[in-house]
Amino acid sequence: MDCLRSIVRVSSLAVAASLLIACGRVQAKLGNYGSVPDFSLTDQNGAPFSSATALAGVNWIADFIYTTCPGPCPRMSSQMHQVQTALADVDGVRLVSFTVDPAHDTPPVLADYARRYSAKPGIWFFLTGPQETLQHLSRDAFMLGDVNASLEHSTRFVLVDRQSRIRGYYLTSEPDAITRLIADTKALDRLKSN
Numbered sequence: 001m002d003c004l005r006s007i008v009r010v011s012s013l014a015v016a017a018s019l020l021i022a023c024g025r026v027q028a029k030l031g032n033y034g035s036v037p038d039f040s041l042t043d044q045n046g047a048p049f050s051s052a053t054a055l056a057g058v059n060w061i062a063d064f065i066y067t068t069c070p071g072p073c074p075r076m077s078s079q080m081h082q083v084q085t086a087l088a089d090v091d092g093v094r095l096v097s098f099t100v101d102p103a104h105d106t107p108p109v110l111a112d113y114a115r116r117y118s119a120k121p122g123i124w125f126f127l128t129g130p131q132e133t134l135q136h137l138s139r140d141a142f143m144l145g146d147v148n149a150s151l152e153h154s155t156r157f158v159l160v161d162r163q164s165r166i167r168g169y170y171l172t173s174e175p176d177a178i179t180r181l182i183a184d185t186k187a188l189d190r191l192k193s194n
Contacts, residue, residue: 029184029187030159030168030184031166031167031168032166032167033143033165033166033167034141034143034165034166035141035166036051036062036141036160036165037141038050038052039051039137040129040133041098041127041128041129041133041134042127042128042129043107043126044110044119044126045111049125049127051164054094055094055096055160058092059093060094060160061080061096061158061159061160061185062095062096062097062157062160063080063096063098063158063172064138064142064144064147064154065098065099065100066100066105066151066153067099067101067105067109067110067112068101068104072173075172076157077097077117079178080097080117081117081118081119083157083178083185084118084119084120084123084124086182087185090185090189091189093185093189094123094124094125095119095124096124096125097124097125097126098127098128098138099126099134100147100151101151102129102131102134105128107128111126114126131147134147135148142154142158142166144158155171155172155173156169156170156171157177157178159184161188168181168184
């Protein structure tokens with residue numbers, strides 16, 4: 001019986017050690033590219049959106065799009081829908097799509113766009129606001145470049161953790177980008193104290 005208890009103890013310690021090593025690998029694998037400051041914008045329902053409350057304590061994924069985009073935005077929004085579906089069982093993950101065309105992308109326009117991509121209310125937000133705020137977020141916070149009248153924008157998704165730290169960038173034109181993003185988000189979720 002003492003031998004059996006020793007085996008159980010050693011097995012339990014081995015499992016615990018494996019989990020700690022796996023968590024360490026996730027931490028090492030995901031980068032830390034700076035922090036996203038608190039921001040206030042307007043969501044697709046015309047409601048004020050404060051990151052300090054809406055994104056507090058959750059992992060989230062961001063992208064920059066515009067609703068009349070003839071290029072990559074429809075693909076990106078379809079991919080974000082894929083992410084939404086794949087992460088439906090992960091508690092607390094949010095998706096945030098910022099417009100790069102606030103003059104056109106008013107809340108009603110964004111609400112229609114959100115419906116087109118079956119965005120789940122309270123999970124996937126479409127945000128608009130002052131051009132200078134969107135510019136600051138894209139260029140200075142997310143480090144994705146300028147948001148200006150040219151409507152050119154990054155096609156990367158950005159993974160942000162519970163402490164508003166940028167943990168990864170995913171170029172949406174890469175074949176494995178969405179698979180990696182989903183896996184990294186799930187791994188980050190398992191690290192509840194990330």
